[in-house]
Amino acid sequence: MSFLELQNLSLRYGPRVALDNLSLAVRKGEFFSLLGPSGCGKTTTIRLIAGFLQPDSGTILLEGQDIRPLSPDKRNMGMVFQSYALFPHLRVFDNVAFGLKARKVASPEIPAKVRRALDLVNLSGSEARSIFELSGGEQQRVAIARAIVIEPRVLLLDEPLSNLDASLRETTRRQLKHLAKSLGITTIFVTHDQEEAFAISDRVALLWQGTCQQVGTPRQLYHRPASEFVARFIGKSTILSLPCKSIENGNAILALPWGGTLSAPLGSSHWLRPGMTCKVMFRPEALQFQSAGHLSSLGEGRILEIQYTGSLSELTVEIQGVHFLVIVPNRSLSQIHSVGEEVQLFCSTETVQILP
Amino acid sequence: MKYLPTFNLLFYVVALGLLLWLVLYPNLHILSQSFEKDGQVGLVNYLEFFHNPSQLEALINSLILSLGSVGFSAVIGVPLAFIFHRYEFPGRTIFAALATLPVLLPPLVGVISFMFLYGESGIITRFIQILLRLSSAPFSLRGIWAILFIHAYTMYAYFYLFVTAGLKRMDFSLQEAARSLGASRLRVFFAVTLPMLTPSLMGASLLTFMTSMASFSAPYLFGGGTRVLALQIYNSKLNGDLAMAYVETVILSLSSILFLILLQRYEGTARYRSLSKGDLRPAREARRRTIRFLMSTLGAGLVLFLLLPHLVLILISFSKDGTWTTEILPPQYTLSNYAQLFSDPHFLEPIRNSLEMSGMATALNFLFAMVVGYLLANRQIPGRTLLNALVLLPWALPGTVLALSLASTFNQAQPLRGKLLLVGTFWLLPLAYFIRNIPLVVRPVQASFEQLDPALAEAGQSLGGSWLYVFRRVTLPMVLPGALAGSMLAFVTALGEFVSSIVIYTINNRPISIEILAQLRQFNFGSAAAYGVLLILLMAAVFFVSHNYFSQADRSSVPY
Numbered sequence: 001m002s003f004l005e006l007q008n009l010s011l012r013y014g015p016r017v018a019l020d021n022l023s024l025a026v027r028k029g030e031f032f033s034l035l036g037p038s039g040c041g042k043t044t045t046i047r048l049i050a051g052f053l054q055p056d057s058g059t060i061l062l063e064g065q066d067i068r069p070l071s072p073d074k075r076n077m078g079m080v081f082q083s084y085a086l087f088p089h090l091r092v093f094d095n096v097a098f099g100l101k102a103r104k105v106a107s108p109e110i111p112a113k114v115r116r117a118l119d120l121v122n123l124s125g126s127e128a129r130s131i132f133e134l135s136g137g138e139q140q141r142v143a144i145a146r147a148i149v150i151e152p153r154v155l156l157l158d159e160p161l162s163n164l165d166a167s168l169r170e171t172t173r174r175q176l177k178h179l180a181k182s183l184g185i186t187t188i189f190v191t192h193d194q195e196e197a198f199a200i201s202d203r204v205a206l207l208w209q210g211t212c213q214q215v216g217t218p219r220q221l222y223h224r225p226a227s228e229f230v231a232r233f234i235g236k237s238t239i240l241s242l243p244c245k246s247i248e249n250g251n252a253i254l255a256l257p258w259g260g261t262l263s264a265p266l267g268s269s270h271w272l273r274p275g276m277t278c279k280v281m282f283r284p285e286a287l288q289f290q291s292a293g294h295l296s297s298l299g300e301g302r303i304l305e306i307q308y309t310g311s312l313s314e315l316t317v318e319i320q321g322v323h324f325l326v327i328v329p330n331r332s333l334s335q336i337h338s339v340g341e342e343v344q345l346f347c348s349t350e351t352v353q354i355l356p
Numbered sequence: 357m358k359y360l361p362t363f364n365l366l367f368y369v370v371a372l373g374l375l376l377w378l379v380l381y382p383n384l385h386i387l388s389q390s391f392e393k394d395g396q397v398g399l400v401n402y403l404e405f406f407h408n409p410s411q412l413e414a415l416i417n418s419l420i421l422s423l424g425s426v427g428f429s430a431v432i433g434v435p436l437a438f439i440f441h442r443y444e445f446p447g448r449t450i451f452a453a454l455a456t457l458p459v460l461l462p463p464l465v466g467v468i469s470f471m472f473l474y475g476e477s478g479i480i481t482r483f484i485q486i487l488l489r490l491s492s493a494p495f496s497l498r499g500i501w502a503i504l505f506i507h508a509y510t511m512y513a514y515f516y517l518f519v520t521a522g523l524k525r526m527d528f529s530l531q532e533a534a535r536s537l538g539a540s541r542l543r544v545f546f547a548v549t550l551p552m553l554t555p556s557l558m559g560a561s562l563l564t565f566m567t568s569m570a571s572f573s574a575p576y577l578f579g580g581g582t583r584v585l586a587l588q589i590y591n592s593k594l595n596g597d598l599a600m601a602y603v604e605t606v607i608l609s610l611s612s613i614l615f616l617i618l619l620q621r622y623e624g625t626a627r628y629r630s631l632s633k634g635d636l637r638p639a640r641e642a643r644r645r646t647i648r649f650l651m652s653t654l655g656a657g658l659v660l661f662l663l664l665p666h667l668v669l670i671l672i673s674f675s676k677d678g679t680w681t682t683e684i685l686p687p688q689y690t691l692s693n694y695a696q697l698f699s700d701p702h703f704l705e706p707i708r709n710s711l712e713m714s715g716m717a718t719a720l721n722f723l724f725a726m727v728v729g730y731l732l733a734n735r736q737i738p739g740r741t742l743l744n745a746l747v748l749l750p751w752a753l754p755g756t757v758l759a760l761s762l763a764s765t766f767n768q769a770q771p772l773r774g775k776l777l778l779v780g781t782f783w784l785l786p787l788a789y790f791i792r793n794i795p796l797v798v799r800p801v802q803a804s805f806e807q808l809d810p811a812l813a814e815a816g817q818s819l820g821g822s823w824l825y826v827f828r829r830v831t832l833p834m835v836l837p838g839a840l841a842g843s844m845l846a847f848v849t850a851l852g853e854f855v856s857s858i859v860i861y862t863i864n865n866r867p868i869s870i871e872i873l874a875q876l877r878q879f880n881f882g883s884a885a886a887y888g889v890l891l892i893l894l895m896a897a898v899f900f901v902s903h904n905y906f907s908q909a910d911r912s913s914v915p916y
Contacts, residue, residue: 085809
């Protein structure tokens with residue numbers, strides 16, 4: 001049995017369906033992300049877990065116990081809000097101590113606990129500071145300290161990094177993961193940023209329109225997307241509809257529009273029969289211009305556009321009216337490719353993914 | 357916050373009940389009475405009103421006065437706001453702050469200081485008379501022009517404050533965009549700046565209009581027989597013609613409510629909010645030295661002119677009663693006016709009365725506002741529009757109207773019809789103060805509740821605080837500054853209240869303003885002024901405290 005289980009949760013706001021029969025299972029000590037575009041139901045889910053919302057139907061089990069009847073103050077969940085929700089009339093110490101006082105922790109124990117929590121977020125000695133003296137990053141860490149000091153059963157993070165600037169966001173997410181892992185807290189992290197979710201999580205659930213599209217490790221989501229939606233939402237890709245000519249040794253032989261064939265591993269797409277059409281996904285970093293033994297050729301094309309981003313270049317390659325996205329690393333100063341250049345495109349068969 | 361529905365329902369029922377009983381019922385009562393004559397129901401009273409030339413004159417005078425006040429106040433207030441907030445010159449910040457001084461004059465106190473200054477035997481009048489060796493006063497502060505002068509002198513502050521706020525919010529990249537698109541400075545002013553300021557100008561115009569319609573003190577002391585509606589009500593009541601007083605009340609109320617509705621509608625529709633946070637620019641240096649010098653001089657002169665009423669009041673408050681006759685300035689000075697305020701029981705009693713009545717009314721205002729402000733902040737409660745309208749109604753109704761409606765409703769003990777016998781008792785006046793100040797306290801409390809980030813209460817709950825614990829430790833401390841600031845404002849307003857007081861005071865609860873008038877009638881100018889200075893000091897203290905300790909801006913949420 002999982003540590004935290006959401007079973008068949010549904011919730012409507014008037015005519016709008018926020019969650020539609022959502023089921024998720026989170027393991028103890030896991031760093032679990034809810035990823036999805038805005039309005040997908042990820043914040044609704046975390047608010048259901050915290051107890052600020054009640055589901056229309058479905059249950060929420062924490063260690064096998066249904067926590068739906070518990071009001072938020074009885075659930076022992078530490079939550080970090082997107083706006084941090086620090087109490088502006090209280091100093092750092094009182095913000096962090098709030099949860100301890102609310103649950104009537106003996107007052108001699110409070111200062112030590114607060115100090116330890118502030119140490120954990122690298123804010124030692126900030127007890128007496130006012131919230132207004134803190135930078136955005138410091139405010140965010142106070143919010144985390146306030147949530148972990150109560151030793152919550154689950155730590156809920158509602159887009160806690162979205163108000164930080166880009167460079168701070170990366171360091172903070174590293175610290176956050178380290179903190180959650182070293183304390184062993186089961187953590188649920190809400191974000192719309194795929195890169196962030198991947199970098200920080202053990203497992204990710206991709207939500208869309210109130211339903212769960214796929215749950216898995218970042219690698220599974222990226223390389224084995226369960227649907228075209230997942231493939232398109234996560235990372236960049238080129239997706240083609242190709243007819244299947246035959247199936248040989250667990251590989252599908254697909255016909256390319258401009259002649260020739262492509263062999264792709266069938267994977268879990270056992271439904272595919274010769275004569276049917278399937279969607280095929282190419283990740284841009286799996287495409288290249290140099291031939292090698294295990295690579296098969298896709299065809300001859302022309303470079304339409306080059307976007308230089310520093311470490312990488314994103315190239316659009318056209319083959320017979322079809323646009324392929326190709327990413328190549330920039331290893332040296334000199335520009336290797338140029339717009340209009342005729343190239344031959346290769347891919348390794350195992351990276352081609354037939355979408356279920 | 358949604359875990360105590362029964363509690364909320366109780367609050368709701370009590371608040372709505374009180375508003376219906378104390379705000380709506382007396383006004384409906386007056387409305388129905390206005391259709392009654394000798395036990396018969398009909399339009400007789402209204403026909404009489406519209407066939408009586410002097411009544412029509414009062415209505416027209418009121419309207420002309422109010423429009424005139426709007427015009428003159430705008431002409432003074434708008435340029436001042438521009439000069440003090442768009443250009444940098446020596447003394448600018450001080451002038452800008454001092455220009456709001458008229459707000460610190462309780463209505464009656466303002467009017468009597470004008471009398472000391474510009475009245476027939478006023479200081480400025482005598483000074484000019486002697487300077488020019490005239491045989492009589494060069495002008496007399498009487499009639500419609502006198503009222504207009506006083507209104508413009510005090511009400512320009514509305515325009516000044518509104519336009520200043522508008523300018524501070526304005527995104528100046530819009531002006532730059534217009535300039536870069538090829539518009540001249542003049543064109544930018546009329547095509548961009550002015551339209552952006554329309555909400556401010558509309559707000560100030562309507563506020564000025566309503567205040568002028570309700571204005572009682574200036575016509576009462578300087579009207580010299582000029583008929584205006586607010587005064588006619590008082591006179592009709594004094595003459596015992598209650599039916600006519602009711603009709604006048606209804607007509608005055610209707611015009612005020614009409615303008616309030618206009619204001620609300622306008623607030624609702626036209627909001628030229630900039631899309632971005634934009635470029636909020638500080639004032640810029642005036643380029644030419646001569647212009648800077650001119651501005652500083654003008655500013656200083658103007659501020660002196662605006663300070664005169666306060667200065668004169670202070671001066672007169674030290675003058676010995678009965679010694680100032682034909683001199684420019686009072687000849688003899690003493691501290692006894694202040695001493696007697698606090699030692700002589702006769703002088704102390706009005707102060708005690710006012711403190712007591714204002715204190716009671718304000719305490720009730722505070723509690724009531726906490727409940728109603730909390731309810732109104734929730735946009736989903738049923739009947740929110742009605743609740744909101746009832747809260748605003750006392751603001752739209754002139755003080756005379758409020759007093760008369762209470763006096764005509766609570767004049768007999770009929771508990772089953774919602775009537776109590778309060779006329780002639782101590783209690784009617786504090787009740788009037790309470791009702792008048794409902795909007796003054798509810799609005800800031802409502803705003804505080806609305807500004808409160810719901811995540812704060814949720815954070816408190818998720819940290820293990822019960823509803824009550826979170827309310828006590830998070831919500832209340834955040835709402836309290838606004839509530840206290842509003843309550844203190846209500847307290848000083850009640851302390852200096854004159855317009856309702858003069859209609860319903862009794863000998864036992866005679867408030868400060870009535871005593872000022874009584875002292876004035878006995879030519880005890882020093883004593884009257886001392887009371888006035890006391891009121892101004894209290895008001896200034898309240899503004900100082902609420903500005904420095906209860907400033908809302910930086911407390912409602914943490915910026916990140």
